[in-house]
Amino acid sequence: MASAISIQNVSKTFHVSGKTIPALSNVSLDIEQGAFVSLLGPSGCGKSTLLRVIGDLLDSDEGSVQVLGKEARKSRQDRDYGMVFQQPGLMDWRTIQKNVELPMQVAGVGKAERAARAKDLLQLVRLEGFEGHRPRQLSGGMQQRAAIARALSFEPKILLMDEPLGALDEMNREHMQRELLRIWRETGTTIVFVTHSVSEAAFLSTEVVVMSPRPGRIATRIPIDLPFPRTDETRSTEKFYEVETQVREALHAVLEPTVTGV
Numbered sequence: 046m047a048s049a050i051s052i053q054n055v056s057k058t059f060h061v062s063g064k065t066i067p068a069l070s071n072v073s074l075d076i077e078q079g080a081f082v083s084l085l086g087p088s089g090c091g092k093s094t095l096l097r098v099i100g101d102l103l104d105s106d107e108g109s110v111q112v113l114g115k116e117a118r119k120s121r122q123d124r125d126y127g128m129v130f131q132q133p134g135l136m137d138w139r140t141i142q143k144n145v146e147l148p149m150q151v152a153g154v155g156k157a158e159r160a161a162r163a164k165d166l167l168q169l170v171r172l173e174g175f176e177g178h179r180p181r182q183l184s185g186g187m188q189q190r191a192a193i194a195r196a197l198s199f200e201p202k203i204l205l206m207d208e209p210l211g212a213l214d215e216m217n218r219e220h221m222q223r224e225l226l227r228i229w230r231e232t233g234t235t236i237v238f239v240t241h242s243v244s245e246a247a248f249l250s251t252e253v254v255v256m257s258p259r260p261g262r263i264a265t266r267i268p269i270d271l272p273f274p275r276t277d278e279t280r281s282t283e284k285f286y287e288v289e290t291q292v293r294e295a296l297h298a299v300l301e302p303t304v305t306g307v
């Protein structure tokens with residue numbers, strides 16, 4: 046399958062108050078179109094930095110990122126990306142419908158068209174009936190679904206998600222994982238997803254990329270061959286347990302390199 050994202054030898058160092066923080070070192074990664082790739086690794090290993098470099102929110106010092114065969118900057122200008130962060134970032138003085146319409150409004154999409162598209166997107170994330178609500182009147186999971194709807198406004202080919210479910214309680218989180226898989230399968234978008242959760246990464250992904258601590262490097266790539274559709278039953282299967290264990294062991298290996306010999 047064609048490559049959606051091609052990262053070649055990317056390095057990034059931050060300089061803060063005379064200190065040098067090597068965040069990424071020589072990262073190379075190819076992500077296929079339609080993949081759901083999770084970046085997993087210890088805190089500070091550069092997951093968010095890598096996501097921001099992919100999304101052209103941050104320049105790398107070295108290396109290159111090609112998205113759909115173009116420079117990342119061109120892809121951002123072409124609105125190939127949708128982005129979702131841990132906080133939904135909705136504006137409380139606008140209704141849910143108007144929040145979802147905002148990027149389209151900024152881009153100059155006409156009133157009737159953006160209203161119709163926002164309505165469709167809210168249907169996709171199952172928020173029909175809440176169009177006129179304010180964000181504070183919705184649960185955290187519902188707000189995050191609205192943020193996902195907003196991120197999908199330009200039918201992005203690439204969805205970059207930085208711990209989007211991290212602030213949710215366990216039940217809501219599992220529900221949103223199922224919803225996210227449904228949306229991914231319905232839209233066919235390529236997803237790069239940052240998480241701290243082994244089981245979340247195993248449940249959602251077609252591939253888990255484990256990163257090692259500072260400076261961030263790709264330590265292991267684990268293809269996840271659990272069949273689709275993945276449901277709550279999937280979580281209690283032997284196969285899921287095996288996959289989860291494999292991911293957990295890979296994470297432990299980067300946390301305890303001297304013990305494991307990695």
Ligand SMILES: Nc1ncnc2c1ncn2[C@@H]1O[C@H](COP(=O)(O)OP(=O)(O)OP(=O)(O)O)[C@@H](O)[C@H]1O
Nearest residue numbers: 059060061066068087088089090091092093094095
């Ligand atoms: N804008 C910045 N200025 C200076 N240092 C930064 C900046 N952004 C990230 N860093 C540093 O780069 C390293 C990687 O940070 P990053 O946020 O990418 O890690 P992460 O793996 O996403 O962490 P976490 O899992 O805790 O969110 C950290 O040491 C962090 O302090």
